[in-house]
Ligand SMILES: Nc1ncnc2c1ncn2[C@@H]1O[C@H](COP(=O)(O)OP(=O)(O)O)[C@@H](O)[C@H]1O
């Protein structure tokens with residue numbers, strides 16, 4: 001489980017194709033002129049979760065889990081039939097518990113009320129009563145089918161870059177990069193052949209992963225694939241990494257050059 | 265309340281109508297137990313083959329007499345979240361979770377007995393010890409379930425006879441993941457989440473000495489205690505728990521520690537180099553010194569064949585303690601008398 005993505009609830013129940021995701025928005029689409037607005041809403045709410053999470057001192061992984069919960073919830077519900085603001089608060093509240101870094105319900109209510117009421121959002125109706133948030137939590141957990149453990153690309157990124165401390169050689173992710181294959185020689189997780197990224201490049205990959213939560217990617221692709229894509233983009237966008245790759249003799253660089261990516 | 269005041273009303277009524285009720289699906293047959301977090305009921309499924317289940321109902325929170333929502337407890341979140349991910353013959357299987365009327369119902373496969381009952385049955389009714397082949401079989405299955413959990417990076421943290429179940433076919437099932445935790449890359453150290461883990465008689469020495477870091481090996485200590493208890497039909501280290509003080513500080517569990525060194529002797533730095541860094545080290549030093557008497561404990565319990573096994577699960581140094589994987593390969597399980605199925 002914790003190590004085996006392929007045996008997880010994440011893989012078994014919460015990966016969808018694009019058509020199914022589109023279907024889930026059918027009701028909401030009736031209320032927008034341009035379907036793109038729905039994507040904008042997705043970005044807007046992801047940003048809001050991130051803001052609330054930071055106010056609650058939640059770690060990035062817990063914020064990511066809250067965002068995944070939010071997107072899963074709206075695979076079964078419509079924005080227009082629910083109040084996304086209380087759903088957001090409940091997602092943060094549950095995710096903090098699921099990630100074993102709980103925040104007190106009172107804090108969630110206070111911070112959510114403060115944040116949502118400011119001029120940017122102008123939502124003054126967020127209930128001050130703890131029990132309303134707890135009630136939402138109850139329904140949320142039900143809609144999430146009690147699947148509260150989510151996998152994230154951060155883990156693959158850090159494992160590939162050998163940043164997981166001493167545990168790397170023993171705790172490689174099964175289901176990620178062929179770990180779990182017990183036989184034969186292996187290079188993954190041995191520390192040999194690890195990806196060497198500059199600190200700032202690693203940071204960029206991390207931020208790219210943060211950004212993926214503004215889209216539906218976490219409902220479509222396994223996290224390790226998202227991590228690889230983020231690393232790929234980093235190799236292209238990160239100036240000095242890009243330069244050093246270009247100048248490296250041993251590196252078959254032609255396909256990269258051919259792509260001619262330019263940071264926008 | 266007008267809709268503008270509660271925009272979720274429509275959503276909730278829709279969900280309330282869709283959700284099956286516990287009593288639609290199950291007939292409650294009786295009450296099994298009442299614990300810290302709630303009650304366990306025996307129930308028969310109304311669908312299909314009418315199978316028997318155990319339904320664990322978490323206590324709903326009350327404000328006065330009115331049941332309200334106060335937030336799902338960390339323990340319930342854990343137990344639910346972990347159970348949804350796992351599946352192993354020697355771990356109790358969660359069939360479904362029903363959320364209804366502010367209460368959470370976890371529906372588990374039914375297991376006829378727990379180890380506590382088995383021990384009680386032998387000591388009170390049969391007045392004879394558990395035979396060596398059966399004892400080995402129970403221990404082996406228990407370790408097999410634990411290895412699965414450990415491989416999934418889960419520490420159980422509350423292994424004791426009441427939380428280990430056994431079906432009418434003699435299959436051992438580890439239960440009660442209410443204190444269990446994922447240890448894979450925790451966002452904060454384990455001790456920060458829960459001040460006290462593991463029921464006192466089964467608590468490993470590093471926990472008793474206030475260790476800030478601990479790992480899977482605390483479960484292996486508990487396994488040692490359980491195996492010893494199966495052999496002697498009484499807890500091997502039956503200490504008195506010192507209560508938390510008014511500031512909720514955890515006191516040094518002196519009596520429990522005395523019970524341990526009574527049999528295992530005083531921990532030596534040469535066998536456990538880390539002991540001198542333990543927060544309660546000085547308190548421990550003040551206790552009278554003792555020699556290891558585990559072998560004589562085993563002999564008089566008629567358990568000499570299990571001495572080597574116990575000695576290794578009771579290694580003071582957590583890093584030297586037998587792991588679940590190594591325990592399953594221990595020669596004890598290969599030697600006569602060989603394990604049977606019950
Ligand atoms: N699946 C089950 N089948 C039969 N009895 C069970 C089952 N699960 C629990 N029990 C009984 O209920 C008791 C309490 O359950 P447990 O899950 O340990 O809850 P608690 O958190 O209250 O200790 C157990 O000691 C056992 O006797």
Ligand SMILES: [Mg+2]
Nearest residue numbers: 299426427440
């Ligand atoms: Mg219990």
